Amino acid sequence: MLKSKEYTSTSLSQLGEFGLIDHLTQHIKLTQKSTIKGVGDDAAVLEVKDQQMVLTTDLLIEGVHFDLSYMPLKHLGYKAVMVNLSDVYAMNAQASQLTISIAVSNRFPLEAIEELYAGIYLAANTYGVDVVGGDTTSSTSGLLLSITAVGHAVAEDIVYRSGAKPTDLLVVTGDLGAAYMGLQILEREKEVFKVNPQNQPDLDPYAYLIERQLKPEARKDVIELFKKMEIVPTSMIDVSDGLSSEIMHLCKASKVGAKLYEEKIPLDPAMINVCEEFKLDSTTITLSGGEDYELLFTLDQKDYDAIKGNPNFTVIGHMTEEKEGAHLITRANQQIKLEDRGWNSF
Ligand code: TPP
Numbered sequence: 485m486l487k488s489k490e491y492t493s494t495s496l497s498q499l500g501e502f503g504l505i506d507h508l509t510q511h512i513k514l515t516q517k518s519t520i521k522g523v524g525d526d527a528a529v530l531e532v533k534d535q536q537m538v539l540t541t542d543l544l545i546e547g548v549h550f551d552l553s554y555m556p557l558k559h560l561g562y563k564a565v566m567v568n569l570s571d572v573y574a575m576n577a578q579a580s581q582l583t584i585s586i587a588v589s590n591r592f593p594l595e596a597i598e599e600l601y602a603g604i605y606l607a608a609n610t611y612g613v614d615v616v617g618g619d620t621t622s623s624t625s626g627l628l629l630s631i632t633a634v635g636h637a638v639a640e641d642i643v644y645r646s647g648a649k650p651t652d653l654l655v656v657t658g659d660l661g662a663a664y665m666g667l668q669i670l671e672r673e674k675e676v677f678k679v680n681p682q683n684q685p686d687l688d689p690y691a692y693l694i695e696r697q698l699k700p701e702a703r704k705d706v707i708e709l710f711k712k713m714e715i716v717p718t719s720m721i722d723v724s725d726g727l728s729s730e731i732m733h734l735c736k737a738s739k740v741g742a743k744l745y746e747e748k749i750p751l752d753p754a755m756i757n758v759c760e761e762f763k764l765d766s767t768t769i770t771l772s773g774g775e776d777y778e779l780l781f782t783l784d785q786k787d788y789d790a791i792k793g794n795p796n797f798t799v800i801g802h803m804t805e806e807k808e809g810a811h812l813i814t815r816a817n818q819q820i821k822l823e824d825r826g827w828n829s830f
Contacts, residue, residue: 492617497830502729526574526722527635530732532782536642538635540571546626547729548829553825557596559698564629567724569611571704572635574722576643579615582608587623599627607704611704641716643781646721648738652782654801655717655791657706660727661766664773665758666690666697674804692754700777706796711791717781728771729809729826730780734803738782741804744822745770746814748800770800774827 500723527540544550544564553562565582572579585605588597608615613633669690676683676691687694702722710716719738721730727749731742782803783791791797803811812824 490524497806500828502689505615524782527573529642533567535636536639538572538575538637540568540576541631541632542567546628553674553808554741555698558603561600562607564631565604565607566700566702568631568633569704570722573702573704573707574720574779575635575637576641576680576716576720577635578707579611579633580634581614582619582814583632584615585630587621587628588624589623592627596745598698602807643717643720645719645721645737647738648734648740648803650740650803650805652803653788653796653799654744655783655799655804656750657703657796658724658778658782659752659755660723660770660776660778661750661773662693662696662755663775664754664769666693668762669693669758670697671765672716684772689754690758692752695756695816697775700775702777703779706779709796713738715783715787715790717783720779720781721769723776723778723780724774726772726774726826728822732824734782735810739805741802741803741805741808742803742810745814746812748798750798767828772825782828
């Protein structure tokens with residue numbers, strides 16, 4: 485009988501998602517014309533003729549990234565596309581193609597998979613991207629979905645995480661924390677349903693939060709605005725894991741520090757209400773919640789006039805010298821060291 489190899493035990497939960505990525509990419513040596521800068525960004529950047537090609541992939545696993553007891557399959561398909569497009573937009577590139585791969589257990593009939601793809605095609609049509617390939621296979625453990633997105637931009641437009649300067653402004657689009665609170669509502673209703681399936685909850689007050697969780701929109705409009713306003717952020721990342729870890733990524737890649745002002749973090753009133761209802765601190769939720777799919781970027785101060793007064797943008801802080809570190813300045817004017825408390829799937 486073949487004996488399977490025994491491994492010494494370094495636990496993945498100790499290493500964390502980013503530790504694992506660092507570990508797996510430390511020996512990469514690129515032989516083609518792909519910029520090494522792409523590794524560790526939201527997407528890889530490859531040089532194709534005079535254009536830069538952006539390439540990103542995301543894996544979504546049932547039970548880890550989604551729960552089908554409240555996530556309709558059509559929404560899942562839509563959201564899975566958004567998660568990928570958001571990574572392309574975070575490079576200030578336009579998305580153009582997708583490949584879709586699924587592994588599916590025989591628990592799912594054809595009609596269910598058709599629902600999933602209805603969401604995928606709705607997203608692709610809405611955002612003007614083509615589905616050009618993929619793979620399907622069987623799974624022994626529910627549904628797995630892997631999407632790869634391709635995008636393009638000219639070299640001058642590509643924005644990496646590494647370009648922030650110590651005097652830049654720190655800016656975010658939209659509002660934060662709503663998707664996480666939407667998830668809390670859905671999880672709560674799931675538990676209530678187990679005890680009392682007859683319960684008819686009034687979810688109207690939570691509609692915005694649930695929508696942000698189940699049907700997020702990637703910020704293609706923001707990329708187009710940048711073009712129109714003729715500005716290019718100095719660094720950028722999408723807010724998928726929570727504000728704290730995204731700020732830390734920008735700081736690490738750009739070798740700068742940051743000051744984030746609590747009173748500036750944009751919150752929707754419904755998000756504030758539900759935080760009160762759940763007795764949760766709204767700032768903590770924005771720092772560690774994730775799935776906002778907003779864009780966090782740094783901007784040269786000279787470009788401030790272009791975004792000033794535009795409701796899409798909120799200046800939430802500024803970058804500093806690296807040695808000053810990354811801090812949250814609370815409403816009470818206390819300075820708290822930012823820690824990476826974002827979502828970690830391990
Ligand atoms: N568990 C369930 C059942 N549903 C959820 N929506 C979450 C947890 C929360 N959640 C899922 S993915 C994610 C969060 C907060 C973060 C983003 O996912 P990831 O694949 O790490 O995005 P990436 O950083 O790779 O772009």
